[in-house]
Amino acid sequence: MQRKRISLVVITIMMLSLLAVAIQPLAVCAGDALAIEVVSGSDSVKLTKAALLKMKTVTGNAGLIRSTGTLRGPYDYKAVTVSDLLAEVGGLGQGQGIQITASDGYTMTFSNSQVNGNVLTYDEAGKVLRIGDVSMALIFESEILGEDTLPRLAYIKEGANPITDGHWWVKSVAKIEVVDDVEDWVIPLEGLEKAEFDRATFESIATCPDTPHPTIEWETTDKQGNKEVYEGVALWVMVSMMDGGDSPQGHYRFNDDLARKGYKVEVVSVDGYSVELESMLIMRNKNIILAYKKNGEFLKESDGPLMLAGDDLPSRKFMVKQIAKIRLVDLP
Incomplete structure (x- = not known):
């Protein structure tokens, strides 16, 4: 009986030792989770939280407004400006923007102007204040924001709550890469409601991994x-912004009725060419898309910023390029 007890003690000690060894790498992973990569051409640097703390940090509060x-x-923050x-990889030059990649693969591209803080700011009532007067920053500490969202992109201003x-506000930033600058654009929508969407909004819809309407690929020759x-x-999805289907509780809700x-x-092109599609044809149809990329690259100026594409278009004549406006006509 005594031998059995000794054996059990030995086995227990061995199991605890193995568990301790197994747990140790997890702590390293947790520390590494906050490391981000900054890339510009052949230059790159990986910055951990310890490295960020050695840089000039700013603290304060900032908020966000959803599309609804x-x-x-x-939210409180401790951050480093982008x-x-x-600057760790040579800075941002003229004709350059950045692409942010999150740990889940979500990406968003920012123009040179946006990196330099030229974005809309709002007051506490949600009314537009001005463009600019804020700085793009990477939040790496916050008592309110969940740790699973950090590091997180934001626009800040010392001494204010922009x-x-x-x-x-891209979550869980893993990589910041300098890329060729992108041109910003806005496409107006006219239907039961008037709305508009810009490049950043469209990219956010297209690449968000949690969206109920993910990126759609269409292969052709x-x-x-x-x-x-x-x-x-x-x-x-974009029609839902102007068909009266949205509610305060959510957005991109298509009005089936x-x-x-x-x-x-x-759908109207910049040169005035237009096509019309029946509402029943486009209703929740994944085979008619607004394309913004071709073979992994943003559409060229001769085709973009957006182009109508997909298997369910009546013919290739409906592949409108350089889309400038989308309207609902012959409404009941």
Whole structure:
């Protein structure tokens, strides 16, 4: 009996030792989780929280406004400005922007102007204040924001509590990369409601991993038989911004009842060329998309910023390029 007890004690000690060894690497992983990579061409640097703490840090509060108009925050923060992070790899030059990649693969591209703080700010009632007068920063400490969202991008201003659009607040940033600058654009929507969406909003919809309407790929061939892969968002998603289906509790809610009554979606190019699609054809149809990428690259100026694409278009004549406006016509 005594031998059995000794054996059990030995086995228990061995198991505890193995458990301690297994747990030790987890602590290292937890520390590494906050490391971010900053890249510019062949130059790159990985910055841990310890490295960020050695840089010039700023503290304060900032908030965000969702596309539904709901305000969130203010959130406390300790942060490093993105300009200081980019200085580690040579800074940001003219004609350059940045691409942010989150740990879950979500990406967003910021123009040179946006990196330099030229974005809309709002007051506590959600009304537009001005453009600019804020700095892009990376929050790495906060008592309110969950640790699982850090490091997190935001726009800040020392001594103030700026409020900016929520789609800028990229969570769990893993990589900041200097890329060629991108041109910002805005496409107006006219239907039961008037709205608009810009490049950042569209990219946010297209790349968010938690969205109920993820990026859609459409594969086709050109006249020479070469494979082409277009990426984008279903047309119905953007139609939902102007068809009266949205509610204070959510957005991108398509109005099925209105679609069944019948109307047409007019897609207009910058040169005035337009096509019309029946509401029942586009209703929750994943095979008619607004494409923004072709073969992994943003559309060229001759095609973009957006292009109508997909298997369910009546013909290739409906592949409108350089989309400038989308309207609902012949409404019931």
